[in-house]
Amino acid sequence: MLKSSLTQRFLLVMFAIIAAIIAAFYLYSVPLIKSKVFEIERNASRIALNNVFELADKMYSSSEEYRQQVLESHRQRLRAVVDSAAFLYSKQYTLATQSGMTDVQARDYVFTQLSDLTYGDDDYVWVADEDFMLVSHPDPAYRGRSVYEFVDESGHPIIPSVLKAAIADGEGFYNYRWNRLNEERKLEKFSYVKYFPQWHFVLGAGVYIDDVEAEVSARRERALAELREALAEIKIASTGYLFIFDGSGRMLVHPNQNIDGAMFRTLKNPVTDNTILQELISVAETGKELYYKWDRPTDPGNYIYEKVSLVRYLPGFDWYICSSIYLDELQASSQVLTDRIMVIATIALLAASILAFVFVNVVTRPIRHLSETASRISSGEMDATTKIHRDDEIGVLARAFDRMVDRLRQNISQLDEKVGERTRELDQRNRQLSQAMDDISAASQNLKLVEERQRLILDALPAQIAYIDNQQNYIFVNEGYVAAFGLSKQDVIGKHLREVIGTRMYEDIIPQVQKALHGTTSTFEYPLELNGETRITKRTLMPFDPEPGKVLGLINLSLDITAEREGERRLQVAQRMHTVGQLAGGLSHDFNNLLSILQGNLLAIQDNPATPAELLRHIEPAIRATRRGADITRRLLAFARRQPLSPSRIDLYALMTECTALIGSSLPSNITQMMVADKDLRQPLADPGQLEDALVNLAFNARAAMPDGGEIRFHLSNRSVTTTLLLDEQVDFGEYVEITVCDTGCGFSQEAMERAFEPFFTTRKMENSSGLGLSMVYGFVKQSNGYIALSNHTGGGACVTLLLPASAPVKQAMPASSDTPNDESTRSKGLILLLDDEDDVREVIRDQLSGLGYQVIECRDPTEACELIDTLPDLKGVVSDIVMPGDLNGFDVARHLRMSHPDAAVVLVSGFASRHDERPDDCNMLPMLRKPFTREQLGHALQSPKARQPLKMGTDN
Incomplete structure (x- = not known):
């Protein structure tokens, strides 16, 4: 058969056909399979890369959002710090001034407290005044220095431009370079600076950008660590990686x-x-x-x-x-498939050759069928089979061909399974990436917790804070805000402004709201009804414009300033009373000089034996009128706190017992009195006579307020003041005795409550009411270092409360001398120097001295008096006015007399007696006469042992 040319040709044709089939199958299938497998592997690498990129991009977005949240958090915290520092300044300044500090002392005191205020990572607040001087800073080296002294690395001033911008804009956020405490290197700093024109200074607080970047960098490092863990699990092919x-x-x-x-x-x-x-x-x-x-x-x-x-x-x-x-x-999978196809093809070629040798004569039709099948397979129809069922070799060849195709189909299936397994691996990686995203979500939740803490801080601030969008709808409110309107946060959030505050308030403040929504900060005061009480609030509406020219809403900051306004009112009342007291003291001085002249001349006429009896009948009422005028000036001096006092420790219960007995005899039968006293009463330190006068005045005022009868109640008790207490002014801490006088009358009117202590103010219609009763009580209490308050009982009637110190010592002033004449005065002859700048007063006193048997030499100038003292060796004494023109006064003349004439008498006179705290210590025991006085009082004073008592030399104040 092999020698047959047909067989040989047929075999050659068969070999050619089989080779063609294998070649066609390879050319049409293998490159396509290799390309698809390579593309799948490469796409898997691209998908993994894209997934990681998306994860990193989301991490960046989360990081940027975190940066913005951190910056916004610092913005809100800096605003809260500055507002809290301003609130602290306001409260501490008010308390400091109320405690007696001057304006400068109060400011320095509060600035020292602000320099110790810290927050965050050793961050602090600083204050600069309008003259660009740093008045408060935690570093003592910076305080009191001009901000122009602090320059950056280029030598340019750092702070002036920030202060100018803050003063021009009212407030703002600014970036500049500044060093940390105890460091020299300057860093970028982000600060909130606010100008307070009412206090004439700028207050700022900031945070270093490095601290903000450190927070963001830490977040980024955590994201990178998470990404590193995710990448360690991702594999591409066998040894590929990201x-x-x-x-x-x-x-x-x-x-x-x-x-x-x-x-x-x-x-x-x-x-x-x-x-x-x-x-x-x-x-x-x-x-x-x-x-x-x-x-x-x-x-x-x-x-x-x-x-x-x-x-x-x-x-x-x-x-x-x-x-x-x-x-x-990437090519390994496709190469494995190609190798397997080539092995199968080789086996098929060998099998075909064997079959060709055996069945050369019967292969034409089956081979054609096989060729057709191969063509179908080469075109991609992998399900095609030969459908040849024979028991001969061609049938075997057909089955082998079918198995080859089936094997190829299995290989493709295996490849699909491998691709599916790779896909499942990618799904696993995707789940890991999802876990990373969940971690990012947890971090976002932590940010929400930070926001919640900030919300709690805002709720704890003693202020009303709210954020309202540009449609006038509430977005945020703190507890103080909703409490002011008696609502809850759920009742306010999302509501319109008018629905919450009411139509009346809305119409009152809408111009201010519109002003803020147009980009201008607005500050105003508004009275608010809270728990049935009117509270004065200071409201600041600040526009929220993160982008210039685009106002998204406004921030409302309201503070209760009712206490501040009440303090200002009390200060104005105290200043008015002080001014009236000065005026009353000056008037009483001049009036006493006039009364001295009138009384002295009238008494001289009365004592003259040659005065007709008809004239004496008219002189007696005139003398009584001068004494009545002297009593009025005494009351004015009591109000002006310039009356002489003789303070001592008082058995208050005994004094009150005597006083109520005296008062009871003057009360009508329809008025009763009652006294209640605590056990173990302390002994107040005051003038007993003045205290008794004050109590009698209060009792008679109560009697006048109860024309139809009633009850006067006296309550005596001990009181320890250890917390803030306001009467007519803030009470110093210490031990006191409280005396309360109450009645059941008509009570004080509003006008009386405000003006009761003013001299000559009275609500009585009687002609003989001078209006000096309560003013005298007020002056006595204040001169005794005490406090007084007026109030009305809810059940009706007025109440006056006196608070007198029970332990603080008071310097004693010499009381006026007794009116008892000294019988020996007329026997003491000698030369007396008389010093007074009023000619008429000097003439009256000269006549009185002459009537006492003294020789008198006069002068009107203290310097001249000192010269006369040096030239008069037989001088027996000096009678001198205290207040004199020029640099010297009566105290100086008394000292000069004691140096050259230690045994001479000294008597000082004045239109108003000096207050005990103004009288020099070395002249404290000298006798002092208050104008007007009688000849007998003058004689008694000259003969008093105290007139010749040596001076305790001290320092004149």
């Missing part, structure tokens, strides 16, 4: 520990001799792959193995994310 580097050439994430974290800018591609860094960056985001040669872990240093990389660039982090895989690994 890695990340930044634009500076630092390898951020790489599975090779020798490269991870290192700079690889010098590593080169052995094919192009260019740096790998440049080539990877050049193909980033182009969709192109970089082919280069590199070594294998199993063959280090031998750069002959081809690799392929895809690169994605993330601008936010400046990251380059790359996939890297050896080219032969």
Whole structure:
């Protein structure tokens, strides 16, 4: 058969046909399969890269959102710190001034407290005045210095531009360079600075940008660590991997520990001799792959193995994310398939050759059928079979062909399973990426917790805070705000402004709201009804415009300033009373001089034996009128706190018992009195006579307020003041005795409550009411270092409360001398120097001295008096007015007399007696006469042992 040419030709044809079939199958199937398998492997690498890129991009977005949240958090905290510091200043300044500090002392005191105020990471507040001087700073080296002294690295002033902008804008956030405490290096700082024109200073608080970046950087490092863990689990092919580097050439994430974290800018591609860094960056985001040669872990240093990389660039982090895989690994699966196909083809060729030898005569039709089947398979119809069922070799060939196709189908199925397994691996990686996203979500939840803490802080502030959008709907309110309107947060959030505050308040403040929504901060005062009480609130509406020219809403900050306004009112009342007291004291001085002249001349006429009896009948009422005028000036002096006092410790219960007995005899039968006293009453330190006068005045005022009868109640008790207490002014801490006089009459009117202590103010219609009763009580109490308050009982009637110190010592002033004449005065002859700048007063006193038997030499100037003292060796005494024109006064003349005439008598006279705290210590025991006085009083004073008592030399005040 082999020798037959037909057989040979047929065999050749058979061999050619079989070879053609195998070639066709290879050409039509193998390249397509290799291409598809290669594409699948490469797509798997691209999918893994894209998934990691999306994860990194989401991390960047989360990081940027975190940065904005951190900045916003610092903005809100800086606003709260500045507002809290301003609130602290306001309260502490008010308390300091109320405690008696001057304005400068109060400001320095509060600025010292503010310099100790810290928050965050040793951050602080600072204050600069309108003259650009730092008045408060935690570093003592900075306080009291001009801000122009502090310059940056280029020598330019740092703070002046910030202060100018804050003063011009009212407030704002500013960036500048400043060093930390105890450090020299200057860092970028982000500060909130606010101008307070009412206090003439600027207050600022800030945070260093490094601290903000540290928070964001820490967050980024955590994200990178999470990404590193995710990348360690991702594998591409057998040894492929993902890695990340930044634009500076630092390898951020790489599975090779020798490269991870290192700079690889010098590593080169052995094919192009260019740096790998440049080539990877050049193909980033182009969709192109970089082919280069590199070594294998199993063959280090031998750069002959081809690799392929895809690169994605993330601008936010400046990251380059790359996939890297050896080219032969991408082709490995397709090569295995190709080899198997080639083995099958070889086996098929051998089988066909054997069959051709055996069945050469009967193969034409089956071979044609096989050819058709092969053609169908080559066209991609993998389900095609020969459908030849024969028991001969052609049938065997057909079955072998079918098995070959089935084997090929199985290989393709195995390849599909392998691809499916790889897909499942990618799904696992995707789940890991999802877990990473859940971690990011947990971090976002932590941010919400931070916001909740800030909300709690805002709720705890003693202020009303709310945020309203540009549609006038509430977005945020704190507890103080909703409490002011008696609502809850759920009742307010989302509601319109008019629904919450009411139509009346809305119409009152809508101009201010519109002003804020147009970009201008508005500050105004508004009375608010709270728990049935009117409270004065200071409301500041600040526009919220994160983008210039675009106001998204407004922030309302309201503070209760009712206490401040009440303090201002009390201060004005105290100042008015002080002014009236000065005026009353001055008037009483001049009036006493006039009364001295009138009384002295009238008494001289009365004592003259030659005065007609008809004239004496008219002189007696005139003398009584001068004494009545002297009593009025005494009351004025009591109000002006310039009456002489003789303070001592008083048995209050005994004094009150005597006083109530005296008062009871003057009360009508329809008025009763009652006294209640605590056990173990302390002894107040005051003038007993003046206290008794004050109580009698209060009792008679109560009698006048009860024309139809009633009850007067006296209550005596001990009181220890250890907390803030306001009567007519803030009470100093200490031990006191409280005396309360109450009646059941008509009570005080509003006008009486405000003006009761003013001299000559009275609500009585009687002609003989001078209006000096309560003013005298007021002056006595204040001169005794005490306090007084008026009030009305809810059940009706008025109440006056006196608070007298029970322990504080009071310097005693000499009381006026007794009116009892000294019988020996007329026997004491000698020369007396008379000093007074009023000619008429001097004439009256001269006549009185002459009537007492003294020789008198007069002068009107203290300097002249001192010269006369030095030239008169027989001088027996000096009678001198205290207040004199020029640099010297009566006290100076008394001292000069004691130096040259230690045994001479000294008597001082004045239109108003000095207050005990104004009288020099060395002249404290000298006798003092208050104008007007009688001849007998003058004589008694000259003969008093105290008139010749040596002075305790001290310092004149």
